Structure formats: structure tokens, C-alpha cells
Amino acid sequence: MAARIPYWNINYGVIIDLLAIPVILIFLYGLYLQWQGIKKGRLRVIPSITSMFQGIGTFHPAAFFVKGILNAKIYRRPASGIAHGCLFWGMVTLFVGTNLVILNIVFGLPVFNGAFNRWFMAFLLDLAGLLVLIGVVFFLLRRLFMPERLKMPEARKGFVLVGSLLGFVIITGFVMEGARLSAGNLETGAFVGNFFASSIIGKANALQIHTMTWWVHGLLALFFIAYIPFSPLVHIILAPVNCGFADPSPGVKMGVMDFSAFDDEDAEELPALGADKLSDFTRKRFLDFSSCLWCGRCQEVCPAHNTEKPLSPKGVIVTMAQKLNNTEMDETVIDSMSMEAIFNCTTCAACMEVCPVSINQPKTIMRFRQNLVMEQGQIPELMGKAVSSLEQRSHPFFGTPSGAAEWRKDLEVPVFEPGKTQYLLWIGCSITYEQRAWNIGRAMVNILQKANVSFGILEDSRCTGDPAKQMGNEFLFAEIAQQNIEDFSSLGIQKIITMCPHCYNSFTRHYPKLGGEYEVIPHAAFIKMLIDEGKLNLDTKKTGGRITYHDPCYLGRRNGLYEDPRKVISCVGNLVEMSRNKNESFCCGGGGGNYWAEETGTRINQERAREALDTNADTIAVACPFCLLMLTDGVKKYTEDTRAFDIAEIVDKFLKDIPET
Amino acid sequence: MKTLIIENIDPKKIGELMTVSRLFCDIPDIIALGEGQIPGLFGKAWQTDKTVAANLVSSVTAIIKQENYDVILMSVSTLGTGLAGPLSVALSAPVVTEVTFVHPDMVIERPVYGGKAIIKQKLESTPAILTIRRKYFETAKLEGTTESVLLDSIEQKVKLVAEKHEQTEGIPLEDADVIVSGGRGIGVSDNFTMLQHMADQFNGAVGASRGAVDEGWASPTKQIGQTGKIVAPSVYFAVGISGASQHLAGIANSKCVVAINKDEDANIFNRARFGIVCDYKKIVPVLTQAIMEDR
Amino acid sequence: MHIAVLAKVVPDYEVPSMDFELSNNRAHERFSRMLGLYDENAIETGIQLKGKTSSSLTIISYGLESDIQFLRKGVAMGADKLVLVKGTSDDAGIIAQNLKQAIDNLEDVDLILAGQQSADMDRGVVPGILAQMLGTAFIPQVGYIDYKNGDWTVSQMTATGQRELEFQGPGVLSITSIPENVPRIPAVRAIFAAKKKPVIKLNGIEQGKMPLQEISVEIPKIESVCEFIDAQDPNEAVKSLLTRLSEERYI
Numbered sequence A: 001m002a003a004r005i006p007y008w009n010i011n012y013g014v015i016i017d018l019l020a021i022p023v024i025l026i027f028l029y030g031l032y033l034q035w036q037g038i039k040k041g042r043l044r045v046i047p048s049i050t051s052m053f054q055g056i057g058t059f060h061p062a063a064f065f066v067k068g069i070l071n072a073k074i075y076r077r078p079a080s081g082i083a084h085g086c087l088f089w090g091m092v093t094l095f096v097g098t099n100l101v102i103l104n105i106v107f108g109l110p111v112f113n114g115a116f117n118r119w120f121m122a123f124l125l126d127l128a129g130l131l132v133l134i135g136v137v138f139f140l141l142r143r144l145f146m147p148e149r150l151k152m153p154e155a156r157k158g159f160v161l162v163g164s165l166l167g168f169v170i171i172t173g174f175v176m177e178g179a180r181l182s183a184g185n186l187e188t189g190a191f192v193g194n195f196f197a198s199s200i201i202g203k204a205n206a207l208q209i210h211t212m213t214w215w216v217h218g219l220l221a222l223f224f225i226a227y228i229p230f231s232p233l234v235h236i237i238l239a240p241v242n243c244g245f246a247d248p249s250p251g252v253k254m255g256v257m258d259f260s261a262f263d264d265e266d267a268e269e270l271p272a273l274g275a276d277k278l279s280d281f282t283r284k285r286f287l288d289f290s291s292c293l294w295c296g297r298c299q300e301v302c303p304a305h306n307t308e309k310p311l312s313p314k315g316v317i318v319t320m321a322q323k324l325n326n327t328e329m330d331e332t333v334i335d336s337m338s339m340e341a342i343f344n345c346t347t348c349a350a351c352m353e354v355c356p357v358s359i360n361q362p363k364t365i366m367r368f369r370q371n372l373v374m375e376q377g378q379i380p381e382l383m384g385k386a387v388s389s390l391e392q393r394s395h396p397f398f399g400t401p402s403g404a405a406e407w408r409k410d411l412e413v414p415v416f417e418p419g420k421t422q423y424l425l426w427i428g429c430s431i432t433y434e435q436r437a438w439n440i441g442r443a444m445v446n447i448l449q450k451a452n453v454s455f456g457i458l459e460d461s462r463c464t465g466d467p468a469k470q471m472g473n474e475f476l477f478a479e480i481a482q483q484n485i486e487d488f489s490s491l492g493i494q495k496i497i498t499m500c501p502h503c504y505n506s507f508t509r510h511y512p513k514l515g516g517e518y519e520v521i522p523h524a525a526f527i528k529m530l531i532d533e534g535k536l537n538l539d540t541k542k543t544g545g546r547i548t549y550h551d552p553c554y555l556g557r558r559n560g561l562y563e564d565p566r567k568v569i570s571c572v573g574n575l576v577e578m579s580r581n582k583n584e585s586f587c588c589g590g591g592g593g594n595y596w597a598e599e600t601g602t603r604i605n606q607e608r609a610r611e612a613l614d615t616n617a618d619t620i621a622v623a624c625p626f627c628l629l630m631l632t633d634g635v636k637k638y639t640e641d642t643r644a645f646d647i648a649e650i651v652d653k654f655l656k657d658i659p660e661t
Numbered sequence B: 001m002k003t004l005i006i007e008n009i010d011p012k013k014i015g016e017l018m019t020v021s022r023l024f025c026d027i028p029d030i031i032a033l034g035e036g037q038i039p040g041l042f043g044k045a046w047q048t049d050k051t052v053a054a055n056l057v058s059s060v061t062a063i064i065k066q067e068n069y070d071v072i073l074m075s076v077s078t079l080g081t082g083l084a085g086p087l088s089v090a091l092s093a094p095v096v097t098e099v100t101f102v103h104p105d106m107v108i109e110r111p112v113y114g115g116k117a118i119i120k121q122k123l124e125s126t127p128a129i130l131t132i133r134r135k136y137f138e139t140a141k142l143e144g145t146t147e148s149v150l151l152d153s154i155e156q157k158v159k160l161v162a163e164k165h166e167q168t169e170g171i172p173l174e175d176a177d178v179i180v181s182g183g184r185g186i187g188v189s190d191n192f193t194m195l196q197h198m199a200d201q202f203n204g205a206v207g208a209s210r211g212a213v214d215e216g217w218a219s220p221t222k223q224i225g226q227t228g229k230i231v232a233p234s235v236y237f238a239v240g241i242s243g244a245s246q247h248l249a250g251i252a253n254s255k256c257v258v259a260i261n262k263d264e265d266a267n268i269f270n271r272a273r274f275g276i277v278c279d280y281k282k283i284v285p286v287l288t289q290a291i292m293e294d295r
Numbered sequence C: 001m002h003i004a005v006l007a008k009v010v011p012d013y014e015v016p017s018m019d020f021e022l023s024n025n026r027a028h029e030r031f032s033r034m035l036g037l038y039d040e041n042a043i044e045t046g047i048q049l050k051g052k053t054s055s056s057l058t059i060i061s062y063g064l065e066s067d068i069q070f071l072r073k074g075v076a077m078g079a080d081k082l083v084l085v086k087g088t089s090d091d092a093g094i095i096a097q098n099l100k101q102a103i104d105n106l107e108d109v110d111l112i113l114a115g116q117q118s119a120d121m122d123r124g125v126v127p128g129i130l131a132q133m134l135g136t137a138f139i140p141q142v143g144y145i146d147y148k149n150g151d152w153t154v155s156q157m158t159a160t161g162q163r164e165l166e167f168q169g170p171g172v173l174s175i176t177s178i179p180e181n182v183p184r185i186p187a188v189r190a191i192f193a194a195k196k197k198p199v200i201k202l203n204g205i206e207q208g209k210m211p212l213q214e215i216s217v218e219i220p221k222i223e224s225v226c227e228f229i230d231a232q233d234p235n236e237a238v239k240s241l242l243t244r245l246s247e248e249r250y251i
Ligand SMILES: Cc1cc2nc3c(=O)[nH]c(=O)nc-3n(C[C@H](O)[C@H](O)[C@H](O)COP(=O)(O)OP(=O)(O)OC[C@H]3O[C@@H](n4cnc5c(N)ncnc54)[C@H](O)[C@@H]3O)c2cc1C
Pocket: A594, A595, A596, A597, A629, A630, A632, A633, A634, A636, B182, B183, B184, B185, B186, B208, B209, B210, B211, B212, B223, B224, B225, B226, B227, B228, B229, B239, B240, B241, B242, B243, B244, B245, B246, B247, B250, B260, B261, B262, B263, B266, B278, B279, B280, B281
């Protein structure tokens, strides 16, 4: 069989090649315009980052490859995942094929010969085209029958046009191939082309059809490429870039704020705290906004959105994307978003966990919150009370009927002694001031004593400041944290056991940036370690019955601790999983300061309690005092029994006294 | 001791002050404000329809000096509070406000720190000015009426432009002296009317736990607790409420909690002063009836 | 115009009864200190008025030098300066004398606002004493304030409703809480700015003590254990409940 000849049956075919030059220029110009938009974002204040990649941040090649190129996250939804896979990998193959043709023309690369021609140039490219076509049809149909997540609050325009364009490119490609084969001989492997040749295109008009479709195909393809950066398809570039620049460590990573400029007499212009308009955001956030696919996967998992609250993470990002598109840099955006929505976020990070393009939605939301609280003095009433209480009396539990030492009434608890005690058992505010949570502290004290751990507590009651941070008051957080750090260093504290994941997160993520570095261990991990080391005499006959485990957002998604608590539970009972577990866990509703909020819509904790009870578990285990409080309340909707317990309480119940010998 | 009552014409308030005055004298004198007959029997009586405290200071001072009173009694109100401070300066007299108990020898008790402590003070000179906290002294039965002379030469420092009496729909929870609160244990929406009847008898208000609000039995504005209202009644009836800490956060300053709950282990009993372990349906109607008969 | 707001720093007024403790007859020093509850309402009212009448606003306090850090919150809410008269007395007469000294010192005060009562002594009497010392009118329990053609119009919240009152020239008003004067949360910028606002410290005087002798301060015994009433016979139960309630003066 003779090899394919370039420009067979075509006059002046080189025009297409020449046209490719302006097309590439237009393509690059489109990307340049995108960059111009992103460049308007603020530079990061951290100097080491400011100098890096135009101030966008650190580049993470592994994340770029896995999340950006392999699109690892997109397959969580099988149908659209596979359709997207067809489209993407089909296009990649076609792109390679087209380049081979060019190489053939320019350098005479022998690609149209033998087995390579048959399997790659004929079969594989046909298959790729077919896959792309299937993908296009799937996505076009889905535009016709849009699911909620795409429609609400708004669907992205432009997909139909660019999708149809691509469809036409592929179809004309097939017709052209069919005509070529029909005029000559069928080719083994080119199954789609052969099909067109043998059953649709007659021999008679084959030559004309070929010439015509060759031109149409070529011109359409060029137009398509030039149009990409101006269409939603620009995400083929932006998405991998955004994935590469997103810090792959889990969690929202809010960082800490530096307020020293405010104290500085000659500081010129003081930076805005948080964000109120587009121009307050950094380039990385601008990249987030431009990369958003409007796919709505985030809102689909959002606990606030799922319980009829006005917040949608997609809504927030999309609003920003539109502002960016219209270059509305300096208009306030908070107004267009409702303060209620901004405070609805529980900072659970479920959205960023599913986002296929690694957007950090909670960070944007938190920036608004920070601005409302720190610049405008606006905060929902209950959160305001909690923050005031935190400021005035170092704990946010306004109105609490508990005294500071009541949780340890009639219990001998050692106080941390510098130089003697090894671990600080950090109690935190919720265990001190919420009666239901007292028992976590009591159980943990008992466990540590039975295991002969050298530990002590602080004499006075304290809070890490995390609630302030979650409610947007970074200033108060910094004040409290600095005070704690000072006191810790005068006590020589190095190792800390936490029972509250919020405290854990603060100690490990934020305190180091303020100068407080400690070895911090969440109690679930510590208990697991004690069990492993055989320091606990545990009744492991699994008499605990069915136990389901609720992953606290700040331990799971934000810090990746999934297995230790499960192993602990499995020692005393039979672990059963809820349908949403581990990194897909559904928030208890108490995060982001929403413990101090009166919810509208369905209560998040009741929805989660329902899910937990649906496992037919006897016990709902948690590893966070806030989750315990939220679920204890949520369960009441369905049963009078107390079902939710902290992991320390559960373990404490199965501790056997060491027999006296 | 010569005692003067200064009060608006209101049999209840005057009755309470009358009770206090008997600790100092047999028959007090009175300066009565407002229109109508002065209820009760007094020695001397002055009256005016001018009721703005700031305008009364000088004329009242003149009378006290002229008559040499030892004790001046008022109740805690815009009138009493408005006069107490200024009079004390005008008469160089000690003043004690919000009095809740009077011991012999001019030793007076009043709450401090939001009622968390009680201070006892001795009045070391006369005249002494006291404002009396409402409901701490019995209301004396006032027999007959007293003829009065006009209190004159009243100043016009402050002009009364308008006075509005508000007929509020029920008593706001925050101001109620008695609150009857229902929880999830009430079981059905309709039974909240049972609580309303009971609250009505006490002249109180109905509250709810979040449990009951969640069930849709009570409106969210009735919710008491951390995410609801914070209240401070003298008596708080918790009916079918388990006593979650978030609920208790709203009633920390209630003087007396009465819990009615069928579960003797319910946490509410840890906060309650009085507890009845029983189905509330057996108690509430009887209680309502009893108060009704009592009045 | 010049508005002065009187404010007092007090021990945490939300300490639960069970946890409340005394030392030297006063709230234990372990409790956090903070601006009084109604004083914050008064400051808020003052700031709103300052906006409406383009006045300047001074916060005046009698207390400890260490109270300044807490008073700064009030300044951050929107005051222009702070005057602290140093002293430790709890006597209403002495406190009023000292506040008068501060006001005389300022010379041009047109209106004085105070919280309805301090959150520790709960007396509500100091502003009245001060008013008489200054020879001006005193109006307690004020909610709204307005200024029109040289007249102050205020609404006084009475037990049964509201009164609208009008007066001229300086006066002392004690402010009660209404939905409109919920204290604002100062912005961070304002907190930093407050650190730079002037603080005038005056030495206190020990004059004007009232002829009152403090005998004791005690925490009333609250039965912390629940008294269970036998519910066998509902009629009996109700009867004994009502008896106990009135014996203990709850109703
Ligand atoms: C962040 C957060 C904030 C919250 N804020 C508030 C708040 O502001 N206010 C609030 O109230 N709650 C609040 N809660 C909810 C709180 O945790 C409790 O779930 C709620 O108070 C329970 O309401 P309940 O006592 O009515 O119901 P349950 O706890 O279900 O108690 C019902 C009680 O009724 C008793 N009972 C049943 N039948 C009868 C009968 N026939 N006669 C007598 N007794 C009977 C039962 O023994 C039980 O003790 C909050 C929870 C969270 C997590």
C-alpha cells in the first residue's frame, strides 16, 4: 500500500500551515490577556514567595502532574469523569497525531508506513476522534439537561459554542478521511474512516468532498485553537497551572497576619485586612477565579449549601470570576454576596477537597469574613458575642454556667511543672466551659494516668484563639496566640497533647509562624500509640458493639488523620462507616464559628446525625469536642438515647484496672 | 423615725413602701405624684401631677428640710432613681438604692455583682434615702385614702413632651419575672397552650428550648439559650427540657429554676432549685389551677 | 459640642453564680476585668450622637491605672480621648466628686452620659449625685437622644412605656440598653488608633464620702442541690412547690 502523500488532492494546502502561525499568535495573545488579568492581583507579602513565579507562589510539580495533567480528582464522578477522560486523552492523541503529520510534511518523518501507520495513524487516531466525539456529545447533551450543580447559581456560557465547534472539527475530519479512503483504498485500522467511505460517501463525489472538507476541517480546527483562550476551554491551560501552584498539603492554610505595620508610626499605606474588593486578592486567588470551571462540585458537597443556606462556594468563586472578567477591580463585592452567606461557611474544606482544579474556596470566603470583622466591625450577633467574650474573658462561651475548674471537680489532675512534666495536656475552651465536653478531659486524664504518662495541665483555663480566627478576627487570634506562646516558653513546654482538633490545627499550622514550635499530638493518635505500646490494659473483646466514626474536618481533611482513630475504635468495637467518610466526611456544622450561629434551613448536625444513625451503630465516635456537642444535639432529633461519645470516653470505658499483684 | 414616702399613685408600689415604712415609724407621710386619690392612711400628704423627677428635686428638698424627715422611701423606678442621687446631695444624706432587706439599727441589705453577693451597710446619719427593690417587701393593704395639699413651686428644668404607655403583646422574655419554658418533652405542639395558660397566671412569658423550636412547636423568637435569648427571671419553669449546657447558658442568671421532667437523671436537675420527677401533663394543669385560685 | 461618657471597668459580670468568689469583700481578682455592660451602651449612644452633632467625645473613668487597657476598647469604638481619675474608692459620693473634678477640668462639657448602673455595685446612683453637684438635670433610663435647635430631646424608658423629655443646656443622662445602642465592635484600625489617642490622668481626691458604713459582703447561700418534690399526688406536689417558692421569696 502506498504511503499517504501530503496535500494529496489539495492545492495551496500550505495556506493552512501558514495560517497556523497567526493562530498560534492569537492563542498566545489570549493567554497573555489571561495573565494580564491575573497579574492585577496583589503580590504576596511574604518576600520569599513574592519573588517566585511572579508572586503566585511555590510550584509543586507532583501536584501539577497528578492533579493537573492526570486530572486525578475528576474521576470521583464516574460519568463526567470518563467523558472528560475521553475528551482529554482523545484530544491529546489527536494533537500528537497532527504534529506527526506536520513532522512528516516538514522533515519527511515516515509516519505513514507499515504497522505504525496502521495502528497509530489509522486506528488510534480514529479511536481518539471517536472518543472525543463521544465526550463532546456527552457534554453537549449535559448542557441540554443540566444538573443542579451546573445550573446553580449560574451556568457558564460558551461551552456549547466551543463544544459544537470541536464536534464539527472531528466530524469534518472523519468525513475528510472517509472521502480520502473512498477515493483510494480502505485502510486497515482506520475503522471510522472506512465506515464513512463504505457506507456514506460514494466514490463519485469523493474527490470534491475531500477537498471541501479538508479546507473546512483545517480552517475550523485553526479557528478552534485560536478560540480556546477566549472560551471556557482555557481551563486546559489554567487548570494544570492552578493545580501546580496550589499548596498540596491538606487544609485551607490561612496563614497568620502581621499587624506590626499598624503600630508603626511611619507606615505609609496600611494594607486592607481581609478582602472587600477584587483588588484585595493575591495573584494566586486571581488564578483560582480564572481557573474555575463552574462545575459546582464544591457546592454539591458543601454542608451549608446542602442545608438550604445562602452560601455556595461555587457562587463565591463565580462571582469573583465575573468581576475579574469585567475588570471590576475596586467595587466592593461583599455586598453582592450577603453577609449571612459569608458567615455560613464552616471552613470544613470539603469544597477544596473535591475541586478538580484545586481552588481554595474557603480562603476567599475567609478573606471576606476578615474584612467584615476587622475593617467594618460587622459580625452576626452571636458570633460577635462569642468574640467579645473571647476578648474579655479568654473564652468564647458567653453565658456559660460552668466555672473554670468545674470540669475537673473531684478529680486529681497534675499541673504542668517546668522541667518535670513531659507533656502538656491542653484542655482548651470547649472542654472547660461546655458541660457535655467536660468528660472528654476527665476521660483523657484517666487514660494518661493509667498509662503512667508524665503530663500536666495549665492552672488557668485557656483558648488557643482559634474561634477568633475562624470568625475572621485574626487580630484577636494573634494576641491570644502570642500570649500563649510567651507563657509556654516560660514554662518550657515542648510537647502538647490536644483533645480538640481546632487547637491541634492552630498549634501545628499557625503557632509556628508566630514563633511557637511544639511537638503536638492529637489525643486520638496518642491513645493509638499508647495501645500499640501496650501501655493501656484495654478490654479488646470488642464488646463495644457497632461504632461509627465521624471524621472531624480539622483532624481529617485538614490534617489527614484518618486511620489512628479508626484503629483505636476497632480495638473495642466493630467499626462501621458512614456513606460519607474520611476525606469525604460531612461537617458536623460547628466549624467556622458556626457553633455560635442560629442556623437557617435544615440543621447540619441533624443531617449528619441521621447519616450516622443510618449505619445502625450503637455508638457514634468523634474526636473533637465541637463535633461531640453538635452531634449530641443532632441525635436528639431522632432518639432519646445518648449516642455520641468522644474517642477518649469510649476508650476510658474499656480500660481495665491493672490487677494488683 | 419620721418617714416620708415619695411615690406615684400606684397602690402596689405604695403598699410595698408602706410595709418598709413600718420598720421605721407608725404612720409615714407621703408625697404622691399623679392624679387621683392617695390610697392608704398617711400623716401629712402632698400631691402634684408633675412626675418628672428632675423638676421635683428642689421642692421635695424643701419639704424634707422643713419637716426634718429621717428616712425617705422610694421604689426603684425612673422616679425613685431620678430623685435618689440629687436628693442625697441636696440633703447631704446617705443614699442606698435597690434595697432588698432592712435590719434593725439602720442596717440595710442590697445586692451587688448582679445579685451574686449581698452587701450590708449601716446608715450613719439621717436623713437617709432608700430606694426599694420591687417585690422584696409585701404589699400592705391600703385602707382608706388621704387628703393632700398641693405640692407647689415645682421647677421646669425638663419638659415632658409626650408619654406613651405601651400595651405590649405579652411580656418580653427578657423582662419576664416568671418564665414557663417547654422542651422536646412537651411532645405535641398543642400542649404549648397549656404552658401559655400557666404563664398567664403568673403574668409571665412562655419560652422554649431549641428542641421544641426545632420541632416547630414554638417560634424561634421564644428560644432560650446560647443561640436564643438570655433571660433572668425569678422563677424559670423548665418543662420537658433536658438541660443541655447550651440551654443553660441562657438561664444562668435565673434566680430559681423549677424542673419538671419525667427522667430523674436529666441534667436540668443539676441546675434546678426544685424538681418534680413526673409527666408534666399531670402537674402543669394542677399548678395552673392552683395559682388561679390563689389570686 | 463636647460629650462626656462615664465608664467604669468592672470584674466580669457574667461569672456564673456557682463560680463567684470574694476576696476582701469584693469580687475575686482572678476574674477578668472589662467595661461595664451599660457603660458600653452609653459609649455607643455617645458615638452615635457624636456623629449626628459633630461633637467631640471624651470617656471619663474613675479607677485604676491598669484599667486603661480596657477603657481603650471604648476609645476604639470612636471616642477622642480618655480621662482617668485615679482612685480605688467604692463610695458613690467619692466617685461622683472625682468625676466632677474631671468634668470641671474639661471645662466645656455639654452633655454627660453614663451607663444605667455599674456592673459591680449595681447602684445607678452616681450620675444623679454628679448631676446635682454640677447643678444640672439628671434623667435616668434614657434610650434615644436627639439634639434640635439647642434642645435635647430624649426618650426615657419607664416600666410602662416611654416618655419624651426635652431640656436645655448640660445634663446628666443614664443610658439603658435598647436595640439601637448595642455596642459596636471596633475595627482593628480603630483599635490601633485608640492606642495613640490622648489619655489624661488625674489624681483622685478622697472627698465627699457618704455617711455609710460597710458591714459585710456575702455570697448568698444558694442551694446547689435540687430539692425534689414528691410527685405521687400532683395536688400535694403543687401545693408544696408553691409554698416553698413563696417561702424563699421567689414569687
Ligand atoms: C451550637 C448549639 C447551640 C445550641 N443552642 C441552644 C439554645 O440556644 N437553646 C437550647 O435550648 N438549645 C440549644 N442547643 C440544643 C441543645 O444542645 C439541646 O439539644 C436542646 O436544648 C434539647 O432540647 P430539649 O431539652 O427540649 O430536648 P431533649 O434533650 O430531647 O429533652 C427532652 C426532655 O423531656 C423529657 N420528657 C419527655 N417527655 C416528658 C413528659 N411527658 N413529661 C416530662 N418530661 C418529659 C425527657 O426526659 C428529656 O429530658 C444548641 C446546640 C448546639 C449544638
